[in-house]
Amino acid sequence: MSSNIKLKGRGVNRIIKSKVMLSPLAGVTDIIFRRLVRKWAPNSLLFTEMINATSLKKGYGTQKINQIDLEEGPIGVQIFDNRPYAVSEAAKQAEDSGAFLIDINMGCPVKKIAKKGGGSALIKDRKLAIELVKNVVKAVRVPVTVKTRLGWDSKEENIEDFLFKLQDAGATMITLHGRTRKQGFSGKSDWEMIGRLKKLLEIPVIANGDIKNPDDALNCLKKTNADGVMIGRGILGSPWKIGEIDYALRENKNFKEPNIEEKLYLIIEHLDELVKEKGDHGLLIARKHISWTCKDFKGASNLRNNLVRAVDKNEVKNLINKMIKTLNNKKNILA
Ligand SMILES: Cc1cc2nc3c(=O)[nH]c(=O)nc-3n(C[C@H](O)[C@H](O)[C@H](O)COP(=O)(O)O)c2cc1C
Numbered sequence: 587m588s589s590n591i592k593l594k595g596r597g598v599n600r601i602i603k604s605k606v607m608l609s610p611l612a613g614v615t616d617i618i619f620r621r622l623v624r625k626w627a628p629n630s631l632l633f634t635e636m637i638n639a640t641s642l643k644k645g646y647g648t649q650k651i652n653q654i655d656l657e658e659g660p661i662g663v664q665i666f667d668n669r670p671y672a673v674s675e676a677a678k679q680a681e682d683s684g685a686f687l688i689d690i691n692m693g694c695p696v697k698k699i700a701k702k703g704g705g706s707a708l709i710k711d712r713k714l715a716i717e718l719v720k721n722v723v724k725a726v727r728v729p730v731t732v733k734t735r736l737g738w739d740s741k742e743e744n745i746e747d748f749l750f751k752l753q754d755a756g757a758t759m760i761t762l763h764g765r766t767r768k769q770g771f772s773g774k775s776d777w778e779m780i781g782r783l784k785k786l787l788e789i790p791v792i793a794n795g796d797i798k799n800p801d802d803a804l805n806c807l808k809k810t811n812a813d814g815v816m817i818g819r820g821i822l823g824s825p826w827k828i829g830e831i832d833y834a835l836r837e838n839k840n841f842k843e844p845n846i847e848e849k850l851y852l853i854i855e856h857l858d859e860l861v862k863e864k865g866d867h868g869l870l871i872a873r874k875h876i877s878w879t880c881k882d883f884k885g886a887s888n889l890r891n892n893l894v895r896a897v898d899k900n901e902v903k904n905l906i907n908k909m910i911k912t913l914n915n916k917k918n919i920l921a
Contacts, residue, residue, distance in 0.1 A: 589629075589836065591790050591813050593687065593758045597727030600687060602660060602814070604629040606803065606832045607761075607792060609818035610636050610664040610689070610733070617653060618859045619825065619875075622852070624658050626829025626841075631660045636691045639667035639676035655684025664733065666691035668703035670717050674725035681726040687758075688726055690718055692734040695767045706767035709738045712748055716755045723756035733761040733794070733816075736779055739768045746786055753789050761792040761816050781810035792816050799827075800834030807835070823878025825852070846883045847913060850906045853879055853893075861899050869899060876902070885909065 591602040608615060608623055610633035615623075620632045637650050642665075654661045663680035665688060667673045677688045692715055694705030701707070708715040715732075722730045732752050737743040749760060762783060764775030775795025784791040790813035793806050798820035806815055821827050826844060833841035844852060853876055860868030873894045880890040889909050896902045 591759070593729040593731070593790070595687070595727050595729040595758065596723055596756075598729070600660070600729050602629075602631045604631070604832050605807070605814040605835050606630050606828050607662075607814060607816045608632040608821060608828050609794065609816050610634060610662075610691070611818060611821070612636055613871075613874075614822065616650070617657065618856065618863060620657065620661065621859070622825040622856060623821065623828055626826040627832055628659055630828050630832060631662055631686065632828075633662045633664050633689065636664045636666045636694065637676065637680075639665050639672040640669060642676045642679060643672055651680050651683040651685070653683075657684075660686035662687045662689050662731070664689040664691050665722075666694060666699060666704045668707070668711075668714060668718075670714075670721045673718050674721045677722045677726050677730070681728055685728060687729040687731055688722055689731045689733055689761075690722060690757075692732050693763055693767070695735075695770055700767065706735055706738060709734060709743070709745070709748060709767065712751060715748070716751050719752055719755035719757050729758040730756060731759040731761070732757045733763070735763050735765055735767055736776060736783075737766040737768075740766060741776070741779060746783065749783060749787055753787055757789065759790045759792065759813075760787065761794050764793070764795040777806050777809045780812060784810055784812050790814070794818065797831075800831050803831045803835060823875065823881065847910055849879055850910055854903055854906055857899060857902055869896075869902075872902070885912070 589605050593600045607630055612635045615633055615635050623632055634650050637647050641647050651663055663685040665673055665676050680688055691705050692708040699705040737745050762780045764777055764780050780793045792814045793810045793812035794816040797803050797806050797815050797817055803815045817828055830841050856875055857872040860872045876893045877890055880886050892905050893902055
């Protein structure tokens, strides 16, 4: 089974050499986090956080696309907005910065965004959605993709028609989160419906929603026959997860999940990078990653409570080094 996904651009075609992708995750998938994910997943397509096109034009959020040309492997840039001109301009800027492809967000349920006509509101305003895709396809040479949901309020909104129109407008891949906007994150991602839609489309379809481990990915691919899977919440606290799933899909049994000590060192590495890049604010961002990673071992909850209260980088490091020492002492006693 080939892992390659072929995408057509207006001037540049792309091949994604892995069936497992990292979701765009606002507040999570910044360059520092992507670098961690990349260690285990050299071929996967990783996405930026969603970027507001109008803000980008005004000079805000440029750090989200700076340096992607220096990153290893393919990086997709996701844009959201309801203004066709702003979206095309932002797409051009992202392409110039080294985007492997441009994705348009048509699934975000956040009220502030949908109210202005962006994100999932585009499922309702199909004319505008098509205009956005057509404009971006004209503006850039790299492939243009769309990430969306199964409907706005219900699954009875003829989403097929929406997807056909996106395909005709030049979208070269569609990611489907198997929920409606109304569902938010409730209920289950409807892999069966994703499978039915996949059958109808000519372009690659990526299944998304509730895929957290290799078994989920295998089951989802079997049920949907999708061209790939996209992982969102499953990556939180486990930056190796995309790699782990990728290994499993290739039937490669050599994947080694980091042990507790390695996970603790990973927290230090992540924190160091965040503080180097963002100063004191880096510690705040690190706190949420720490609480996601520091789990599932004896003493984890105690350590986590202390870590998220630590006032600076050194305190975090001291607490972690102390824990590593304790773990090593226990190992030596048992040996
Ligand atoms: C913290 C967080 C941030 C998200 N940010 C984005 C985003 O920027 N763009 C987007 O298309 N979806 C975003 N999503 C949705 C995910 O990409 C994904 O579609 C959804 O979480 C379902 O997949 P999962 O079950 O694997 O998490 C976000 C989800 C979460 C939990």
